Amino acid sequence: xxxxxxxxxxxxxxxxxxxxxxxxxxxxxxxxxxxxxxxxxxxxxxxxxxxxxxxxxxxxxxxxxxxxxxxxxxxxxxxxxxxxxxxxxxxxxxxxxxxxxxxxxxxxxxxxxxxxxxxxxxxxxxxxxxxxxxxxxxxxxxxxxxxxxxxxxxxxxxxxxxxxxxxxxxxxxxxxxxxxxxxxxxxxx
Amino acid sequence: xxxxxxxxxxxxxxxxxxxxxxxxxxxxxxxxxxxxxxxxxxxxxxxxxxxxxxxxxxxxxxxxxxxxxxxxxxxxxxxxxxxxxxxxxxxxxxxxxxxxxxxxxxxxxxxxxxxxxxxxxxxxxxxxxxxxxxxxxxxxxxxxxxxxxxxxxxxxxxxxxxxxxxxxxxxxxxxxxxxxxxxxxxxxx
Numbered sequence: 365x366x367x368x369x370x371x372x373x374x375x376x377x378x379x380x381x382x383x384x385x386x387x388x389x390x391x392x393x394x395x396x397x398x399x400x401x402x403x404x405x406x407x408x409x410x411x412x413x414x415x416x417x418x419x420x421x422x423x424x425x426x427x428x429x430x431x432x433x434x435x436x437x438x439x440x441x442x443x444x445x446x447x448x449x450x451x452x453x454x455x456x457x458x459x460x461x462x463x464x465x466x467x468x469x470x471x472x473x474x475x476x477x478x479x480x481x482x483x484x485x486x487x488x489x490x491x492x493x494x495x496x497x498x499x500x501x502x503x504x505x506x507x508x509x510x511x512x513x514x515x516x517x518x519x520x521x522x523x524x525x526x527x528x529x530x531x532x533x534x535x536x537x538x539x540x541x542x543x544x545x546x547x548x549x550x551x552x553x
Numbered sequence: 554x555x556x557x558x559x560x561x562x563x564x565x566x567x568x569x570x571x572x573x574x575x576x577x578x579x580x581x582x583x584x585x586x587x588x589x590x591x592x593x594x595x596x597x598x599x600x601x602x603x604x605x606x607x608x609x610x611x612x613x614x615x616x617x618x619x620x621x622x623x624x625x626x627x628x629x630x631x632x633x634x635x636x637x638x639x640x641x642x643x644x645x646x647x648x649x650x651x652x653x654x655x656x657x658x659x660x661x662x663x664x665x666x667x668x669x670x671x672x673x674x675x676x677x678x679x680x681x682x683x684x685x686x687x688x689x690x691x692x693x694x695x696x697x698x699x700x701x702x703x704x705x706x707x708x709x710x711x712x713x714x715x716x717x718x719x720x721x722x723x724x725x726x727x728x729x730x731x732x733x734x735x736x737x738x739x740x741x742x
Contacts, residue, residue, distance in 0.1 A: 387663065387666075388665065393629070393665075393666045394615075394619055394630070395628055397623060422612035426583075426615045426619075427629075430588065431585070433583070433585035440582070441581060441582045442581065442583070444581070474576065474581055476577065
């Protein structure tokens with residue numbers, strides 16, 4: 365998505381440790397008009413997949429997921445993150461390891477909001493090591509839902525998430541694919 | 554907002570302890586089309602206030618805030634919640650006490666994204682004791698921004714948030730005002 369690459373070039377900041385900060389339009393401050401264009405793009409990419417539900421994880425996934433849901437006219441469910449979980453029969457949960465923070469989180473979704481009739485599209489803001497997406501896929505599988513489609517706003521293609529997801533036969537569409545953040549410079553695939 | 558009251562009557566569940574669960578359209582599963590109507594309603598209510606920025610708190614405030622921002626064509630900033638904060642010169646932060654969870658959180662916003670030129674509209678999903686809104690007002694004040702407008706999706710009018718906010722001379726618009734949740738029944742104002 366050309367407009368996204370331009371936005372990353374103009375407004376993104378590369379920090380040491382291969383970190384790309386895009387918190388002025390994506391994950392702290394949000395540009396709703398631009399996010400709506402992202403929703404339209406995802407809607408176009410997945411329009412033939414008969415999606416019935418969009419899954420994401422709080423918090424940064426919510427804006428792109430909701431605007432995609434608005435375009436596709438399907439409900440959005442955001443998984444909650446927890447440090448720990450008390451035993452609860454009403455939820456599906458999965459472990460998500462954060463390489464950035466080196467912590468384990470659990471994510472969960474109430475069983476009311478996903479079931480075997482759902483055909484799920486997973487949307488998230490970033491893909492790096494793929495742990496959040498794998499956690500959402502795990503939850504969709506626990507629910508017996510179909511989950512063969514993933515949409516990502518910004519993918520760090522030099523990390524292993526892309527391969528972990530596509531090797532499962534999943535259709536992965538990333539709107540911007542970053543090959544390198546070396547020397548403070550963003551290089552797209 | 555009549556459609557919201559109907560949605561609460563049809564899809565909300567009242568639990569013991571004056572808890573209203575609306576997690577099938579507002580704060581776990583989200584109905585994007587309905588949330589867009591909420592955005593239109595807030596946009597209409599605040600259209601003459603020259604709003605330059607919308608503030609909310611992660612996670613449940615994000616969807617209504619972003620769809621209001623889309624209608625008003627202004628950026629949205631969501632405050633992050635933390636259990637504790639490391640000292641950081643680049644953020645404004647405020648303490649928010651949760652009566653439900655009986656825990657203290659800090660919320661923070663990066664100084665890049667709010668300043669004295671901003672005229673802020675605060676949007677949140679729920680108003681009960683008003684602590685999250687007061688925290689956002691505190692942050693807006695620290696930044697020297699103007700903050701005289703608050704929009705709430707569902708207000709529990711029998712709790713003290715409404716008075717705490719309006720006694721500051723702030724314009725508060727709640728789309729549904731609940732007078733009581735006694736005996737498992739929702740009574741609107």
